[in-house]
Amino acid sequence: MPDIYPNEAFPADAAIALLDGTTDPATGLPYVAKGVGPASTPPYEIQYNRRQQRENRHLALIAAGLVVDEGGLRIGVYPFDCTLGGQHRHFGGATNQAVPDNATRYVFVDASNALQIAASEPADVTSFVPLAVVTTLNGAMSITPLINRARIVVPPVGAVGGLIPTVGLSIGPEDEPSGGDRVISVQLKDANGASLAARSLMRLWITASEYGAPSASGHSAAVTVGEVYATELTDGAFLVITDDAGAAELTINVSGAAERYVMAECDGRIYSSGAIDWT
Structure with a gap:
């Protein structure tokens, strides 16, 4: 399907006349005065x-990064800078690059920063910088630029999932028939739900209502995995550094029947354990 281009309207003549002798603030380009x-x-x-x-x-x-026709079934490439494979790179340009007649060729820079003119692109779109598709027919050449595929990139969540920490909480069983200890396990995770093996600073607190204020009434609590950076409320709220596996554990002791919630805050977001019942 061919591209659709908008029919952009020009401003009124009077508005254009007012530009005479001024400078466009967005570009710094002057309008030469009449x-x-x-x-x-x-x-x-x-x-x-x-x-x-x-x-x-x-x-x-x-x-x-623009690919241009140099005549005689030869192409050239303007120099450009990019980031590929987590590294800043500079491609110094190219000239006098031959392409076969009556063929379609993809022009790209590969992971080793080398210019490639090939019949197809690599399957992994993160491993190269696309530049153009060159089509030749009976000595004539047409070039379709692809450089905007590299300039405009929206990475999938999977590509940045490790940069978006989340938290998972799991509740252990009561260790006694009535009340007793329960272990609440807290795990740092990425956006895809996979555990992140990294130390992180978390805030953990116990509350009588979901997303409520910290409470230390009717229970005792201690951090049993991870390191306490600060105790904000004895038996109620802790600032915790997870272990190198991204894990922390909070052990809560309640005597008799009760309901509590454990809240975990990481990177400004708050996660709830849901209701924890002691019977």
């Missing part, structure tokens, strides 16, 4: 070339 000529100060040539110089600097950013 009446400027060779005798003006500075003359028209200087004013025009000033604008062209500044505009060309802006266009150089757009040209970065």
Whole structure:
């Protein structure tokens, strides 16, 4: 299906006339005023070339990574910078690169920063920088730029899941028929639900109502896995450094029947254990 292009309307003539002699704030490009000529100060040539110089600097950013036809079934590539495989890279450009006639070739820079002209792209889209598709037919060449695929990237959650910490809580059984200890296990996880083996600072507290304020009434509590960085309320609220597996445990002792909640805060988000009942 062919691309659809919008029919952008021009502003009114009167609005355009008001731009005369002004400078566009978003780009720093001046509008040469009406009446400027060779005798003006500075003359028209200087004013025009000033604008062209500044505009060309802006266009150089757009040209970065652009594949162009050099004639004679040869292509060139403008230099560009990118980040690939977690490393900042600079590709110094290329010229006089041959492409076969009556063929379709993909032009890209691979993980070793080498220019490739191939019949297909790698399957792993994170392993290369796409530049263009070059199609040749009877000595004629057409080039479809692909560099915007590298410029505009929305990574899937899986690609950044390790950067988004979440918390999972699990509740152990009562160790006595009536009341007693219960162990609440807390595990740092990524956005995909996989455990993160990393030390993290968490806030853990016990409350009588979900998302309520810390409470130390009617129970005792201690951090049994992880390191207590600070006790904010004895038997009620703790700032905890998880172990190197991303885990912490809170042991709560209640005598008799009761209901409690354990809340865990990590990276500004709060997670609930749900109701924990002692029978």
